[in-house]
Amino acid sequence: MIFRKLKILSDEEMMKIVEGAFRILKNTGCRFDDEKCMDELEKQGCNVNRDLLVARFSEEIIFDALDNMASLTPLDDRPKARVASATARKILDYKTKKMRPGLARDVRDVILLCNNLKNITMASAGVMASDVPEGAIEVYNTGILFKYSEKLFNQWITDPDSVEAVFEIAKIITGSEERLSELKILSCMLDSTSPLTYLKGRLKIAREYARLNLPVAICAAPQTGVTAPASLAGCLVLCVAEMLAGLVWLRALDTKSPVALGHLAARTDPVKGRRLSATPEHTLMNLGAHQIIRYLGYTAGISGFSSDSCDFDLQMGWEKAVSGVLSWAAGCDMLGRAGMIADGFSIEQLALEDEVLDMLYRVGEGCVVDDDALALEVVKKVGPGGNFLAERHTLSHARDFWTPKIFSRKNYSQWTAEGKKTVADTAHEKVSEIISKKSLSLQIPEDKAKAIDEIVGKRIEKLGGSLKGGDAL
Amino acid sequence: MIFNRLDILTPEELERIVDTSCSMLEQAGFRFEWDFALNLMREHGCKVDMDAQMVWIPRRLVMEALEKMHPLAAPQEYPKLFWAPWIGMKFIDHKTQQPRSGTLQDCKNIINVVNHLENVSVSSTGVVPQDVDNRLPDLYMAELLFKYSEKIFTTWTFTVDTCRDIVEMALAVTGGEKELKESAIINYLAEPVSPLKLSRHSLEIIKLYGEMNQAINMGSMVQVGTTGPATLAGSVALQLAEDLASLAYLYCLGSQSPVSLGGPMQVADLKNGNCLYAPPELPLIHLGIVACAHHLGYLSGCTSGLTETNYPDFQNGWDRGMSMILLWAAGSEALGMRGQIGAGQGFSLDELALENEMGGMMMKLSQGISVNDDTLALDIIESVGIGGSYSKLDHTNKHFGEYWKPELFSHEAFEEYWANYKHLALRAHEKVERILESYSLELQIPQDVADEIDRIRDRRIERLKG
Numbered sequence: 001m002i003f004r005k006l007k008i009l010s011d012e013e014m015m016k017i018v019e020g021a022f023r024i025l026k027n028t029g030c031r032f033d034d035e036k037c038m039d040e041l042e043k044q045g046c047n048v049n050r051d052l053l054v055a056r057f058s059e060e061i062i063f064d065a066l067d068n069m070a071s072l073t074p075l076d077d078r079p080k081a082r083v084a085s086a087t088a089r090k091i092l093d094y095k096t097k098k099m100r101p102g103l104a105r106d107v108r109d110v111i112l113l114c115n116n117l118k119n120i121t122m123a124s125a126g127v128m129a130s131d132v133p134e135g136a137i138e139v140y141n142t143g144i145l146f147k148y149s150e151k152l153f154n155q156w157i158t159d160p161d162s163v164e165a166v167f168e169i170a171k172i173i174t175g176s177e178e179r180l181s182e183l184k185i186l187s188c189m190l191d192s193t194s195p196l197t198y199l200k201g202r203l204k205i206a207r208e209y210a211r212l213n214l215p216v217a218i219c220a221a222p223q224t225g226v227t228a229p230a231s232l233a234g235c236l237v238l239c240v241a242e243m244l245a246g247l248v249w250l251r252a253l254d255t256k257s258p259v260a261l262g263h264l265a266a267r268t269d270p271v272k273g274r275r276l277s278a279t280p281e282h283t284l285m286n287l288g289a290h291q292i293i294r295y296l297g298y299t300a301g302i303s304g305f306s307s308d309s310c311d312f313d314l315q316m317g318w319e320k321a322v323s324g325v326l327s328w329a330a331g332c333d334m335l336g337r338a339g340m341i342a343d344g345f346s347i348e349q350l351a352l353e354d355e356v357l358d359m360l361y362r363v364g365e366g367c368v369v370d371d372d373a374l375a376l377e378v379v380k381k382v383g384p385g386g387n388f389l390a391e392r393h394t395l396s397h398a399r400d401f402w403t404p405k406i407f408s409r410k411n412y413s414q415w416t417a418e419g420k421k422t423v424a425d426t427a428h429e430k431v432s433e434i435i436s437k438k439s440l441s442l443q444i445p446e447d448k449a450k451a452i453d454e455i456v457g458k459r460i461e462k463l464g465g466s467l468k469g470g471d472a473l
Numbered sequence: 474m475i476f477n478r479l480d481i482l483t484p485e486e487l488e489r490i491v492d493t494s495c496s497m498l499e500q501a502g503f504r505f506e507w508d509f510a511l512n513l514m515r516e517h518g519c520k521v522d523m524d525a526q527m528v529w530i531p532r533r534l535v536m537e538a539l540e541k542m543h544p545l546a547a548p549q550e551y552p553k554l555f556w557a558p559w560i561g562m563k564f565i566d567h568k569t570q571q572p573r574s575g576t577l578q579d580c581k582n583i584i585n586v587v588n589h590l591e592n593v594s595v596s597s598t599g600v601v602p603q604d605v606d607n608r609l610p611d612l613y614m615a616e617l618l619f620k621y622s623e624k625i626f627t628t629w630t631f632t633v634d635t636c637r638d639i640v641e642m643a644l645a646v647t648g649g650e651k652e653l654k655e656s657a658i659i660n661y662l663a664e665p666v667s668p669l670k671l672s673r674h675s676l677e678i679i680k681l682y683g684e685m686n687q688a689i690n691m692g693s694m695v696q697v698g699t700t701g702p703a704t705l706a707g708s709v710a711l712q713l714a715e716d717l718a719s720l721a722y723l724y725c726l727g728s729q730s731p732v733s734l735g736g737p738m739q740v741a742d743l744k745n746g747n748c749l750y751a752p753p754e755l756p757l758i759h760l761g762i763v764a765c766a767h768h769l770g771y772l773s774g775c776t777s778g779l780t781e782t783n784y785p786d787f788q789n790g791w792d793r794g795m796s797m798i799l800l801w802a803a804g805s806e807a808l809g810m811r812g813q814i815g816a817g818q819g820f821s822l823d824e825l826a827l828e829n830e831m832g833g834m835m836m837k838l839s840q841g842i843s844v845n846d847d848t849l850a851l852d853i854i855e856s857v858g859i860g861g862s863y864s865k866l867d868h869t870n871k872h873f874g875e876y877w878k879p880e881l882f883s884h885e886a887f888e889e890y891w892a893n894y895k896h897l898a899l900r901a902h903e904k905v906e907r908i909l910e911s912y913s914l915e916l917q918i919p920q921d922v923a924d925e926i927d928r929i930r931d932r933r934i935e936r937l938k939g
Contacts, residue, residue, distance in 0.1 A: 006479050006802055008841050008842060009841075009842060009844070013842070013844040016844050016849060017844065017849065020849045020851050020854075023851055024851065024854050024855065027855055028854065028855050028858055028859065029859070030859065031859045031860065052859075054859060097891060098891075099887060099888075195854070195857060195858070195859060195860065195861060195863075196858075196859040196860070197859055197860055224863075224872075225863055225864065225869040225872065225873055226862065226863060226864055227862070227863065228863060229848075229850035229853055229854060229863055229868065229869070229872070230863065230866075230868060230869040230870075230871075230872035230873050231843070231847065231848035231849075231850050231868070231872045232842045232843070232848065233842055233843065233844045233845075233848040233849050233850070234848055234849055234850030234851075234853065234854065236842070237849055237850065237851065237854060238854055241854075267876065268873070269884050270873035270874075270876060272884075274884065274886060276884055279834075279876070279877055280834045280835075280837035280838045280877050281837070281876055281877065283838060284838060284841060284842050285842070288842050308882070308883070308884050309882070309883060309897075310883065310885065310886075310887045310890040310891065311890070311896070311897070312786060312787040313785060313786060313787065313790070313896065313897045313898075314785035314786060314787070314789045314790035314793075314827055314897055314898075315790060315881075315882045315883065315897055316787050316790060317786070317787040317788060317789060317790025317791035317792070317793075317794060318790035318791070318793060318794040318831055318834075319790070319794075319882075320787075320790070320791060320794070321790065321791050321793070321794025321795045321797075321798055322794055322798055322834065322838070325794065325795050325798045325799060326798060326802065326838075329479055329799065329802060342886070342887035342890075343886075343887060344887065352787055356791050356795070359753045359791075359795065360753070360795065362753035362754070363753045363756060363757055363795070363799065366481050366482075366757065367481065367482065367486075367705040367706045367709065367757055367758070367761050368704070368705070368706060369482065369486040369489055369490065369706045370706075372704065373704040373705070373706040373707055374489065374490070374493040374704075374706050374707050374710055375702035375704055375706075375707030375710070375711075376493050376496055376497060376500070376501075376707075376710075378702050378707065379497050379501050379668065379669075379702065379707065379710075379711055379714075380497070380500055380501040382668060383501055383502070383668070383669070384501070384502060384503060384504035384527065384668060384669035384670045385504060385666070385668065385669070385670050386668060387699060387700065388668075388698060388699055388700065388701060388702055388703065389698065389699050389746075391702075391703075393702060393703065393704075394698055394702070394703040394743070396703075397698075397702075397703035397704050398698075398703060398743045400703070400704075401740070401742075401743065401752065401754060402752055402753050402754065407781065407782075407788050407792075408781060408782060408788065409742070409747070409749065409781045409816065410781075410783075411747075411783075411815065411816050411818065412572055412783050412815050412816075412818045415783045415784075415815070416783075420783075420784065422784065422786045422787075423782065423786050423787050423788040424786065424787055
């Protein structure tokens with residue numbers, strides 16, 4: 001298999017974009033909304049304007065960061081990508097086709113599903129539970145995920161006040177801060193606010209994670225024609241500039257945090273001004289960003305498997321295929337947003353993505369080319385006009401073929417006779433079955449679970465809520 | 474743009490497959506079911522058994538044919554692939570959405586719609602009409618396409634007599650043999666019967682088209698597990714062997730026809746014997762045959778981008794998208810069977826309209842990221858500065874105008890979408906309705922040439938009556 005060869009920029013084009021980012025950082029710079037950063041960046045050699053909280057960067061400083069900041073280790077079992085379940089405020093009610101606020105019980109359902117969907121490699125809580133006090137949601141989700149998730153998980157922390165409690169929970173798992181630093185079971189996202197700004201809260205969170213050498217994903221999420229140039233190359237220049245500015249700042253912290261760079265830019269709907277996430281322009285930017293990030297020597301994360309459709313229709317399948325397959329074929333290391341439909345989460349969508357990933361991984365296994373597979377002797381034996389069906393060789397390979405679990409292979413008559421069920425209906429049945437027949441089981445010792453509940457409970461109480469024993473609300 | 478970079482086989486693996494294909498032709502042999510072809514192959518150094526109609530083709534002849542024959546030229550326009558409709562027996566009725574036998578009027582409607590779908594680059598009649606003399610549907614199909622198609626087209630040729638009539642129609646359209654030979658307006662899918670056999674009528678048709686230098690697409694239909702080995706590499710090697718046998722025959726005929734390699738390979742469901750239209754193994758074998766064709770210096774086409782579903786749902790989009798995108802990224806120059814739905818259930822105009830929408834998106838993807846002073850926008854980034862807005866800039870307005878705009882796909886927000894709910898299938902249906910209501914078929918050739926085509930058709934009908 002020779003995947004990871006899909007390139008959409010020539011080396012020369014890629015260099016122009018990177019050099020453009022260097023120029024922007026040198027002439028315009030980047031704003032860090034925290035005076036402390038000015039000290040850190042000045043010490044690193046940046047030209048800082050403390051009144052404007054702006055730092056400008058020389059080439060040498062950027063190269064120093066690129067040379068010295070370690071990359072998060074990518075997966076070694078290529079061509080598989082790390083596929084992460086998403087987290088949204090709302091969740092789709094499949095029967096009514098309406099979005100409703102996420103609830104704590106949804107979090108449990110999503111974790112249960114992630115545990116049972118083999119191709120979703122990183123779990124998430126799926127939703128921000130609206131029945132948990134606002135400032136405690138991230139802590140609650142982290143606690144539940146540590147208790148019940150059988151997989152690595154993603155729970156970005158956006159509230160600086162949650163960091164302490166989240167670290168306390170992680171330390172219960174690892175035993176100490178030193179072990180947490182070694183095991184790196186938490187990570188954070190340092191996302192810029194385009195154009196060219198890092199907000200104080202995000203910097204505060206990232207500083208804490210960097211102090212413990214925990215992984216940091218530096219992400220740029222501009223919107224073409226609004227917070228970035230409308231031209232794709234220009235938007236990429238801005239993204240790269242913002243990522244590099246974040247990288248230099250992390251370097252200034254003298255951290256050993258491994259870094260991933262993420263591209264979450266979106267194309268704008270010129271008429272309505274909305275962010276669109278599955279247009280061809282968006283996919284092109286994803287591929288270009290991925291290529292540049294790999295060139296810079298880092299693990300890349302992008303929002304693959306995107307769709308702008310609000311229904312489980314052909315558009316959604318097609319858009320997810322275009323964005324996901326191309327990102328995967330280009331060798332992207334991390335694909336986020338699994339389970340998203342419009343701006344909400346859907347458990348049916350998560351199951352469908354598990355199915356399509358299974359199919360894609362079969363493609364990734366490629367064709368075996370050896371004497372047995374080339375089957376020259378079998379062809380000679382069967383000869384012109386013969387049939388391979390009864391051959392032992394056919395029998396011995398009959399189980400090599402991929403079998404769908406949700407997708408349908410029914411012909412028109414069968415499909416009609418069975419009520420014209422859509423693939424989303426089948427996905428709904430599958431997730432309902434998992435949720436009704438399986439249950440969450442503790443992944444950590446009882447005493448640790450209890451200690452986590454106490455931390456979560458304290459956080460909730462502080463904000464006016466309460467836990468009714470265990471992690472029940 | 475640097476596409477054509479998705480390789481699934483190493484050069485060594487490709488060489489092994491080509492070597493195995495040549496060994497199949499040398500050792501297993503190939504059946505040519507026509508004495509003329511057997512004699513021709515013997516004259517060119519092949520070992521021949523006239524009784525068994527078997528030919529063992531030496532590697533030398535295959536290599537010579539590969540070197541001397543002319544590859545079909547690649548499409549120059551974005552998305553740089555031939556995007557050709559399917560031709561099936563059933564038609565998904567436009568009003569009832571039920572599958573039924575195709576009619577001559579369906580053929581006309583399909584040609585009309587294809588004329589007005591900007592991303593479907595090749596035309597066809599979509600269905601084989603069942604309301605005409607069942608010995609002549611291919612002649613009626615060709616007649617309609619010559620007269621009304623605004624695009625190059627592909628069609629089936631079921632009999633040698635029809636082939637002769639089609640060549641005569643092409644001569645009438647182009648104005649003579651010299652003009653026809655230079656224009657290559659018709660093409661033929663040389664379809665060996667797997668494993669390792671070419672029927673007499675295929676051999677005769679290849680000869681007739683070959684003599685007029687018309688394009689020949691070498692495309693057998695090996696089915697993994699039944700007419701080919703159950704292993705993917707073995708079936709790709711068999712498919713290539715059959716393509717190369719056809720190529721060697723065309724070379725021995727002394728034809729100047731441009732050639733492509735590839736074809737509509739299939740995968741059997743070994744549990745029930747059904748033909749599968751969208752298993753993940755299908756794009757793999759198609760990627761394999763495309764890679765082999767490119768390795769040998771030829772263009773390639775296949776029939777990926779199909780679906781098992783009967784409705785434009787998520788699976789339909791994924792099935793089509795995964796295989797189509799992989800093949801396109803690997804540089805396949807032709808993707809056939811557009812408009813097909815539901816495990817070969819039938820041809821659907823609504824599906825074709827949806828695929829036209831997909832084609833528009835692929836065209837935009839093909840254009841890639843333009844990198845120049847204007848698009849890099851460094852001066853603009855510097856002038857907008859930190860925390861500024863790009864919303865009202867001339868640069869923004871100009872580039873907004875270049876963005877892909879969907880016609881059928883939705884970019885609405887969730888609440889807006891469900892408040893004005895109209896399923897994608899209905900949106901596609903309405904687009905087809907609009908085309909059929911707004912346009913009628915118009916002759917694309919002078920009236921006297923159309924009359925000549927009618928005369929050729931009528932003469933054949935008279936002969937059959939006689």
